Amino acid sequence: MNEKQLAGEKAVEFVKSGMILGLGTGSTVYFTIVKIGELVKNGLQIKAVSTSAATTHLAESLGIPLVSINEVESIDLTIDGADEVDKQFNAIKGGGGALFFEKVVALASKQVIWVVDSRKRVEQLGQFPLPVEVTKFGHTHVLSRLAALGLNPAVRKVDGQPYLTDSGNYIIDLHIGKIERPSELNDTLNAMTGVVEHGLFLKVAQTVIVGSNGAADVLSC
Numbered sequence: 001m002n003e004k005q006l007a008g009e010k011a012v013e014f015v016k017s018g019m020i021l022g023l024g025t026g027s028t029v030y031f032t033i034v035k036i037g038e039l040v041k042n043g044l045q046i047k048a049v050s051t052s053a054a055t056t057h058l059a060e061s062l063g064i065p066l067v068s069i070n071e072v073e074s075i076d077l078t079i080d081g082a083d084e085v086d087k088q089f090n091a092i093k094g095g096g097g098a099l100f101f102e103k104v105v106a107l108a109s110k111q112v113i114w115v116v117d118s119r120k121r122v123e124q125l126g127q128f129p130l131p132v133e134v135t136k137f138g139h140t141h142v143l144s145r146l147a148a149l150g151l152n153p154a155v156r157k158v159d160g161q162p163y164l165t166d167s168g169n170y171i172i173d174l175h176i177g178k179i180e181r182p183s184e185l186n187d188t189l190n191a192m193t194g195v196v197e198h199g200l201f202l203k204v205a206q207t208v209i210v211g212s213n214g215a216a217d218v219l220s221c
């Protein structure tokens with residue numbers, strides 16, 4: 001079994017009947033969602049909030065009952081992937097472009113678990129480009145402001161065209177290398193007009209499950 005599958009499937013042990021679950025996006029939490037689908041077929045009673053069109057499609061194909069985030073007061077447990085996680089459980093997310101919905105869902109959750117393979121654990125965030133979701137309108141100006149801050153921004157493209165998020169926005173990836181002060185950068189991006197959301201998730205998860213060496217390690221902060 002590969003590391004992503006080990007981590008993804010381990011997280012299902014935290015799921016209990018009656019829960020409202022947040023379902024993340026990506027190739028690691030895919031394994032969690034498939035397992036939850038099997039449990040639902042065998043009688044597990046849960047409702048789930050999705051974080052992307054891709055996850056909605058997967059969950060529906062597995063018969064997992066979905067509910068809109070606007071119809072729930074809170075989410076009991078969200079399980080999601082991450083692109084980098086440091087020792088303080090700060091993370092970069094959004095490699096798959098789902099960071100905006102993922103952050104809304106995570107912040108509405110009582111408990112958040114990230115499932116990752118061992119390559120995602122880092123000493124310092126920033127090797128993975130930090131995704132920033134921006135409005136199309138004026139995105140060139142946001143790009144200039146980010147460049148002026150020395151953050152090496154680039155509009156994400158697919159087949160030569162700007163990548164579109166589920167909300168119809170663009171993604172600007174910041175090629176920073178090493179993020180020296182994540183909290184300061186978080187505040188800077190939060191304050192920038194035209195930025196919808198960004199992929200720095202600071203102190204959001206309580207548990208990280210890491211697939212490595214044929215096992216899944218459960219880390220708590």
Ligand SMILES: O=C[C@H](O)[C@H](O)[C@H](O)COP(=O)(O)O
Pocket residue numbers: 024025026027028029080081082083093094095096097098099102
């Ligand atoms: O936008 C995508 C999400 O933040 C993913 O959870 C993240 O990119 C990790 O994805 P994967 O498990 O496919 O590496």
